[in-house]
Amino acid sequence: MTRxxxxxxxxxxxxxxxxxxxxxxxxxxxxxxxxxxxTLALFPRSVVASxxxxxxxxxxxxxxxxxxxxxxxxxxxxxxxxxxASGRVRVREMDVRGxxxxxxxxxxxxxxxxxxxxxxxxxxVTQGEGRRAQWMYLxxxxxxxxxxxxxxxxxxxxxxxxxGDMAPPSIEGFSYRWVRDxxxxxxxxxxxxxxxxxxxxxxxxELLWIDTERYLLHRVDYFDSDGVxxxxxxxxxxxxxxxxWRAMHMEMVEVDGGGKTVLDWSELRLGIGLRERDFDPxxxxxxx
Numbered sequence: 001m002t003r004x005x006x007x008x009x010x011x012x013x014x015x016x017x018x019x020x021x022x023x024x025x026x027x028x029x030x031x032x033x034x035x036x037x038x039t040l041a042l043f044p045r046s047v048v049a050s051x052x053x054x055x056x057x058x059x060x061x062x063x064x065x066x067x068x069x070x071x072x073x074x075x076x077x078x079x080x081x082x083x084x085a086s087g088r089v090r091v092r093e094m095d096v097r098g099x100x101x102x103x104x105x106x107x108x109x110x111x112x113x114x115x116x117x118x119x120x121x122x123x124x125v126t127q128g129e130g131r132r133a134q135w136m137y138l139x140x141x142x143x144x145x146x147x148x149x150x151x152x153x154x155x156x157x158x159x160x161x162x163x164g165d166m167a168p169p170s171i172e173g174f175s176y177r178w179v180r181d182x183x184x185x186x187x188x189x190x191x192x193x194x195x196x197x198x199x200x201x202x203x204x205x206e207l208l209w210i211d212t213e214r215y216l217l218h219r220v221d222y223f224d225s226d227g228v229x230x231x232x233x234x235x236x237x238x239x240x241x242x243x244x245w246r247a248m249h250m251e252m253v254e255v256d257g258g259g260k261t262v263l264d265w266s267e268l269r270l271g272i273g274l275r276e277r278d279f280d281p282x283x284x285x286x287x288x
Contacts, residue, residue, distance in 0.1 A: 052178075053177050053178045053179075054175070054176065054177055054178075056178040057176035057177045057178035057179075057192045057193065057194075058171075058176040060176075060178065060190050060192055060210055060212060060215070061171050061176050061192060061194070061208070061210070062171060063215050064210055064215040064216070064217060065169070065171045067214075067215050067244075067245075068169070068244065068245075069100060070100075070244070071100065071242070071244050071270045071271060072099075072100055072270070072271050073097070073098060073099045073100065073270070073271060073272055073273070073274040074096075074097065074098045074268060074269065074270050074271075074272070075095070075096070075097050075098075075267075075268075075269050075272050075274075076095075076096050076097075076265050076266065076267055076268040076269070077093070077094070077095060077096070077265070077266045077267045078093070078094050078095075078096050078109070078263060078264070078265055078266075079091070079092075079093055079263070079264040079265075079266070080092040080093070080094070080157070080159060080261060080262070080263055081261065081262040081264075082157075082158060082159045082160070082259075082261050083259055083260050083261070083262070084258075084259045085257055085258035085259050090114075090158065091113065091114070092111060092113065092114070092117065092157055092159075093111070093112050093113035094109045094110055094111045094112060095109070095110050095112065096108070096109050096110075097274060097278065097279075098168065098274075099274050099275075099276065099278070099279055101276055103276070104125045104126045104127045104168075105125070105126045105168035105169075105170070106123070106124070106125045106126075106168065106276070106279040107123070107124050107166070107167070107168050108121060108122070108123045108124075108278075108279055108284075109121065109122045109166070110122075111157075117157075118139070119137075119139035119285075120136070120137065120138060120139060121136070121137040121284050121285065122134070122135070122136050122137075122156075122166065123135045123136075123137075123279060123281055123284055124163075124166060124167040124168060125168075125279070126167060126168045126170045131173065132164075132167045132168075132170075133146070133281075134146070134147035134163055134167065135147065135281045135284055137284040137285045139285065142285065144281065144282075144284050144285065147163050151163055152164040159252070159261040160231065160252040160253070160254050160259060160260060160261040161252050161261055161263075165233075165252070173196065173197065174194050174195060174196060174197070175194070175195050175196075175197060176192055176193065176194055177192065177193040177195075178190060178191075178192055178193075179191040179192060179193055179207070181212075184209045184210065184211045184212075184218050184219075185211065185218050187211045187212075187213040187214070188211070188212050188213050189209060189210055189211045189212050189213075189218075190209075190210050190212050191207060191208070191209055191210075192207070192208045192210060193205055193206070193207055193208075194206045194207075194208055202225050203225070204222070204223060204224060204225055205223050205227075206220050206221065206222055206223070207220065207221040207223075208220055214245060216235075216238060216245055216247075217235055217247075218234075218235050218236070219232065219233065219234055219235065220232070220233040220235075229255055230254070230255050230256070231252055231253065231254060231255060232252075232253045232255060233250060233251070233252050233253075234250065234251045234253065235247045235249075235250050236249045236250075237249035239268075241268055241270060242270045242271065244270065246265070246268060247265070248264065248265045248266070248268070249262075249263070249264055249265070250262070250263040251263075
């Protein structure tokens with residue numbers, strides 16, 4: 001066998017080995033692609049389920065919001081009792097008015113008691129996408145001040161409610177996730193998680209207990225940015241007023257501190273003919 005023949009046979013053998021290796025790679029790649037397709041076909045629910053719980057959570061809250069709107073405006077008296085851990089109680093009494101508006105729902109509160117706070121007024125306007133504008137009028141100083149976004153979590157009048165809590169309710173600017181179905185005060189209900197924009201790590205989230213028979217909110221658990229449950233809002237005493245269910249009793253309970261703030265509503269009237277100019281920040285000191 002000549003040297004040329006030996007070299008030619010080696011080249012042929014090398015070429016066959018390369019072809020064999022390529023065939024194995026194609027087989028493995030094809031198997032992996034097939035496996036991926038089968039996996040997607042068998043287990044698409046991880047993606048779909050995530051979207052479903054988000055959609056369902058929003059749908060529940062959206063229906064609750066839809067049923068609570070349409071009253072146009074309201075007027076009521078509010079009694080606020082602030083209980084500290086040692087049992088001391090401070091009382092604030094105020095007149096409250098509210099207005100539904102395409103430019104943003106509005107609420108104004110004017111204190112009548114205690115005497116040293118009489119005439120203090122608080123105005124809150126919802127501006128869409130979860131944004132709000134708030135002002136406080138201080139009669140002693142005869143001036144109006146804007147409540148900044150950094151003050152949203154500050155205590156409202158020394159209570160366990162914050163400035164943000166006292167704004168007109170809005171479903172915009174939040175993300176929602178259905179957690180599970182469960183009975184709520186003896187009726188079919190659902191537990192829904194709410195977060196600002198998205199429930200990322202460090203976001204202050206809330207858990208909502210909603211009666212899905214009448215779509216009424218009965219409880220909210222609040223969690224701080226570290227995920228610690230720090231407050232619970234209990235909502236009871238629902239009354240049907242002119243076709244709208246309204247909660248007449250609320251309690252914001254401090255989980256660890258032992259204090260709480262109680263809100264009792266009375267003399268509620270709907271559709272009394274209020275206008276946007278009644279909620280003008282420039283006239284805040286004139287409201288009585």
